[in-house]
Amino acid sequence: MLSFEFGLCINCNQCLIFSVTTNADLTSLPEKHLVLLRDGRTLIGYLRSIDQFANLVLHQTVERIHVGKKYGDIPRGIFVVRGENVVLLGEIDLEKESDTPLQQVSIEEILEEQRVEQQAKQESEKLKVQALKERGLSIPRADTLDEY
Amino acid sequence: MGGADLWDDVMYVFRDGEACVSRGGGSEPERGPRGASLAVGVSAPRTMFRYQSLEDCPLDEDAFQTLGEEDEDIDQFNDDTFGAGAVDDDWQEAHERLAELEDKPATARELEDGAVSDEMDLLGHHEENLAERLSKLVIENELEDPAIMQAVQTQPPMQPGGLNSSIWDGSAVLRRIRGPLLTQEMPSVSVLEYAMPQRPLQGQEDERDLSERALPRRSSSPVIGSPPVRAVPIGTPPKQAAVPNFNQQILCPKPVHIRAPMQQRYPSPYGERMSPNQLCNVPAGRMSPSQFARVSGLVGSPLTSMNPKLLQGRVGQMMSPASGFRAFFGAPPPSAPPPSQQQQHPPCPGSHLQNLRPHPQMFRPDTTHLHPQHRRLLHQRQQQNRNQHRSLNGSAGDRAGHRSSQQEQLRKDPYANLMLQREKDWVSKIQMMQLQSTDPYLDDFYYQNYFQKLEKVSAAEEMHGDGPKKERTKLITPQVAKLEHAYKPVQFEGSLGKLTVSSVNNPRKMIDAVVTSRSEDDETKEKQVRDKRRQTLVTIEKTYSLLLDVEDYERRYLLSLEGERPALMEERKQKICDMYDNLRGKTPGQERPSDDHFVQIMCIRKGKRMVARILPFLSMEQAADILMATARNLPFLIKKDAQDEVLLCLLRPFSLVLYHLPSGTVTSLLQQLANLPQSVTAPAPANLHLAAVLQNKFGLSLLYLVLSRGEELQNSNAGTELMQDNQWTELMSMTTRELLRIPEAALAKPVSTPSNLLSLFSRYVDQQKLNVLETKLQLVQGIR
Numbered sequence: 001m002l003s004f005e006f007g008l009c010i011n012c013n014q015c016l017i018f019s020v021t022t023n024a025d026l027t028s029l030p031e032k033h034l035v036l037l038r039d040g041r042t043l044i045g046y047l048r049s050i051d052q053f054a055n056l057v058l059h060q061t062v063e064r065i066h067v068g069k070k071y072g073d074i075p076r077g078i079f080v081v082r083g084e085n086v087v088l089l090g091e092i093d094l095e096k097e098s099d100t101p102l103q104q105v106s107i108e109e110i111l112e113e114q115r116v117e118q119q120a121k122q123e124s125e126k127l128k129v130q131a132l133k134e135r136g137l138s139i140p141r142a143d144t145l146d147e148y
Numbered sequence: 149m150g151g152a153d154l155w156d157d158v159m160y161v162f163r164d165g166e167a168c169v170s171r172g173g174g175s176e177p178e179r180g181p182r183g184a185s186l187a188v189g190v191s192a193p194r195t196m197f198r199y200q201s202l203e204d205c206p207l208d209e210d211a212f213q214t215l216g217e218e219d220e221d222i223d224q225f226n227d228d229t230f231g232a233g234a235v236d237d238d239w240q241e242a243h244e245r246l247a248e249l250e251d252k253p254a255t256a257r258e259l260e261d262g263a264v265s266d267e268m269d270l271l272g273h274h275e276e277n278l279a280e281r282l283s284k285l286v287i288e289n290e291l292e293d294p295a296i297m298q299a300v301q302t303q304p305p306m307q308p309g310g311l312n313s314s315i316w317d318g319s320a321v322l323r324r325i326r327g328p329l330l331t332q333e334m335p336s337v338s339v340l341e342y343a344m345p346q347r348p349l350q351g352q353e354d355e356r357d358l359s360e361r362a363l364p365r366r367s368s369s370p371v372i373g374s375p376p377v378r379a380v381p382i383g384t385p386p387k388q389a390a391v392p393n394f395n396q397q398i399l400c401p402k403p404v405h406i407r408a409p410m411q412q413r414y415p416s417p418y419g420e421r422m423s424p425n426q427l428c429n430v431p432a433g434r435m436s437p438s439q440f441a442r443v444s445g446l447v448g449s450p451l452t453s454m455n456p457k458l459l460q461g462r463v464g465q466m467m468s469p470a471s472g473f474r475a476f477f478g479a480p481p482p483s484a485p486p487p488s489q490q491q492q493h494p495p496c497p498g499s500h501l502q503n504l505r506p507h508p509q510m511f512r513p514d515t516t517h518l519h520p521q522h523r524r525l526l527h528q529r530q531q532q533n534r535n536q537h538r539s540l541n542g543s544a545g546d547r548a549g550h551r552s553s554q555q556e557q558l559r560k561d562p563y564a565n566l567m568l569q570r571e572k573d574w575v576s577k578i579q580m581m582q583l584q585s586t587d588p589y590l591d592d593f594y595y596q597n598y599f600q601k602l603e604k605v606s607a608a609e610e611m612h613g614d615g616p617k618k619e620r621t622k623l624i625t626p627q628v629a630k631l632e633h634a635y636k637p638v639q640f641e642g643s644l645g646k647l648t649v650s651s652v653n654n655p656r657k658m659i660d661a662v663v664t665s666r667s668e669d670d671e672t673k674e675k676q677v678r679d680k681r682r683q684t685l686v687t688i689e690k691t692y693s694l695l696l697d698v699e700d701y702e703r704r705y706l707l708s709l710e711g712e713r714p715a716l717m718e719e720r721k722q723k724i725c726d727m728y729d730n731l732r733g734k735t736p737g738q739e740r741p742s743d744d745h746f747v748q749i750m751c752i753r754k755g756k757r758m759v760a761r762i763l764p765f766l767s768m769e770q771a772a773d774i775l776m777a778t779a780r781n782l783p784f785l786i787k788k789d790a791q792d793e794v795l796l797c798l799l800r801p802f803s804l805v806l807y808h809l810p811s812g813t814v815t816s817l818l819q820q821l822a823n824l825p826q827s828v829t830a831p832a833p834a835n836l837h838l839a840a841v842l843q844n845k846f847g848l849s850l851l852y853l854v855l856s857r858g859e860e861l862q863n864s865n866a867g868t869e870l871m872q873d874n875q876w877t878e879l880m881s882m883t884t885r886e887l888l889r890i891p892e893a894a895l896a897k898p899v900s901t902p903s904n905l906l907s908l909f910s911r912y913v914d915q916q917k918l919n920v921l922e923t924k925l926q927l928v929q930g931i932r
Contacts, residue, residue: 029561030561030563030564046563048563048566048567049566049567050567050575051575052575052578052579057566059563
């Protein structure tokens with residue numbers, strides 16, 4: 001079974017190092033991995049393939065949206081992620097997976113929550129910009145790809 | 149084209165690729181730029197104009213390297229191309245075969261081994277050829293690097309003679325589709341290097357071109373986008389004369405050995421025509437890992453069992469014997485292996501290979517390069533798996549049992565092992581290679597320092613405790629000796645002279661941009677101020693570089709040879725002097741009357757931090773000088789520091805300096821702080837300077853330090869002179885007066901209150917005032 005261990009990011013070129021385990025045995029259960037993407041999405045799935053650019057092939061992927069203490073899963077199927085969009089990748093401990101204080105809700109609910117949260121954020125952002133404008137200052141917007 | 153003179157030449161580049169020059173003297177080019185067709189117009193003074201037209205600009209010089217070098221090879225090449233050595237391999241057929249396989253229905257996963265072998269035949273045969281050819285080509289230095297090889301936990305290679313070997317069993321059932329689809333690339337060898345026919349390795353070539361075999365620097369990673377220095381661009385058909393280049397690159401002692409067993413097993417001839425085109429069909433020149441399946445497999449195991457001596461013929465490799473493969477923690481000095489050492493053929497690596505039968509369960513990987521926590525987890529998991537495994541099938545060594553258990557697990561998770569072990573190894577090998585560094589302190593400074601600190605801490609712990617509390621294992625990265633790559637300019641066949649081609653490795657100046665500094669007479673004040681600030685910033689940067697160098701000398705000292713050390717010391721001293729000059733502003737031959745330069749530096753946050761770091765390196769007088777200058781200008785600095793509050797970083801170095809100062813200096817220092825002129829005139833009702841000092845945390849702390857030092861001096865034997873010093877007494881009374889006067893609310897909170905202040909004050913004030921001071925300054929520890 002494919003299983004990577006999370007190595008240290010020591011390279012100043014900031015490449016993810018994963019040291020591949022030598023698990024010649026096949027485990028009975030595959031291991032889930034959690035991937036955080038640059039746009040803020042969290043994907044959870046079985047990592048099937050990886051290459052030197054950290055391009056990933058995820059199987060039975062689920063996109064998990066977190067809002068506050070709640071989260072919701074959207075099944076997505078097979079995901080192929082281009083390496084440059086990966087922020088981090090880690091293995092999920094299956095035993096501890098159910099051991100969270102977070103509460104799972106339905107998809108509609110979590111999407112609704114997310115929308116509300118986004119709206120609130122936008123409002124506060126607008127106020128901030130307004131206040132700054134009144135003082136004659138302006139803060140340039142960050143690159144949208146990197147903010148979430 | 150700002151700054152271009154009317155009299156400069158202007159080079160116009162048109163969209164159709166033509167370029168023309170307009171001679172100086174007018175804005176009209178000789179051929180008149182036609183509006184829309186003009187791509188760019190560039191000012192190019194005559195002296196620098198190189199190319200009359202774009203067609204003359206050659207391509208990337210890396211494309212044509214070392215052409216026509218060795219005459220003796222030409223005959224051979226001719227022979228191979230046109231004569232007996234040529235093998236006409238029809239790549240198109242091979243490609244079609246591969247395509248057929250893709251079209252087959254996707255039922256492989258449930259196929260029995262028997263059916264599999266049919267497909268495997270087709271595929272395997274083809275891949276056999278490829279693999280064989282590739283293996284002859286692809287053996288690289290990098291594979292022998294222990295650190296990289298540690299990351300490669302390859303399964304033992306296939307057994308001789310038989311496609312129904314274990315590799316293609318079990319997990320390989322899933323891997324029906326190979327070939328150009330799976331795109332991975334053997335690290336650091338360009339596509340066309342694979343493509344080139346393998347040449348019988350000659351011993352002399354080893355010596356000749358070992359330098360070229362060195363690993364590319366990390367910046368030119370094995371990604372196609374940034375090919376290694378000597379790579380031919382993808383898609384370029386191999387030139388006749390370019391072959392020797394590849395030949396040299398391919399050279400490596402390893403293939404000599406590996407090929408011996410290979411020839412036993414894979415007698416099929418190696419075709420010349422095949423590879424470039426076929427491989428170029430593969431997107432971006434990536435190769436399937438399965439095509440390297442046997443390559444890496446073969447490479448991996450012989451290495452582990454090979455004589456360490458065999459590894460020494462390489463250049464550019466940090467070597468610990470391959471058999472040893474022990475992770476090395478420190479930085480063993482790079483040993484340049486003697487290039488003249490001839491390679492020995494091992495007796496028979498094949499026998500080694502045969503000995504290494506696959507027993508996956510027993511395979512104990514070398515995980516020393518893993519972080520200890522990860523290693524523990526891994527072992528735990530392996531234990532679990534082994535237990536499960538044993539429960540699943542009774543006989544561990546039984547092949548059939550193994551297979552069935554595999555299938556059972558596959559049923560549970562049919563997608564398991566989509567990546568072969570060797571693919572995983574391959575990817576991690578790439579990652580490890582990217583970590584190769586000739587100078588880890590340069591490339592990975594923070595990590596090295598971080599680990600040094602950790603080691604110090606754990607060493608300290610060890611002194612107290614029984615043993616190291618936590619394992620701190622560094623990730624072992626391969627270390628490479630630095631190599632100078634001699635740049636060889638492009639040579640064209642049959643051309644006279646050398647063309648200068650500009651490339652990433654050999655940048656050439658195309659445009660001579662002249663910097664015209666405008667000296668306007670009426671520069672505004674703001675501009676002056678801005679320029680001055682910029683000057684200061686530049687000074688800070690320069691001094692900082694010196695500082696970093698000086699701080700690094702200790703480490704260099706340890707690494708250097710005996711003979712070099714005095715020179716190092718000299719350099720260091722010189723740099724320290726330079727730093728000091730930079731700080732104070734060089735006024736050659738004079739005293740330094742003006743603090744201005746220093747104050748400017750101190751107004752900038754970075755400058756303050758830098759001064760704090762420099763102080764330990766300065767001599768006593770220099771340090772005292774700095775201290776004085778600071779004290780003199782303290783209110784100004786305080787004002788400037790209001791936002792940053794960085795002055796506090798200076799306290800520690802200042803206190804260290806103070807500790808060594810003689811009494812006279814201390815007095816002057818206090819004087820500076822209090823800002824009294826030499827002759828004590830009638831004291832002003834309020835000493836603004838001192839007041840400002842007292843109201844600031846840093847100022848007050850500094851004052852306390854000075855006072856405390858004075859008290860120490862007084863208490864000691866040398867202190868008698870201090871007592872007799874009128875100035876000191878005056879200053880003390882001044883200070884105490886100010887301290888009493890200032891309202892408590894305005895008083896800053898110092899970093900620390902020295903304990904001997906009370907006794908100090910008791911000498912100069914009466915009891916009542918002393919009590920007041922006591923409460924106000926909270927001199928007695930109990931009051932808090």
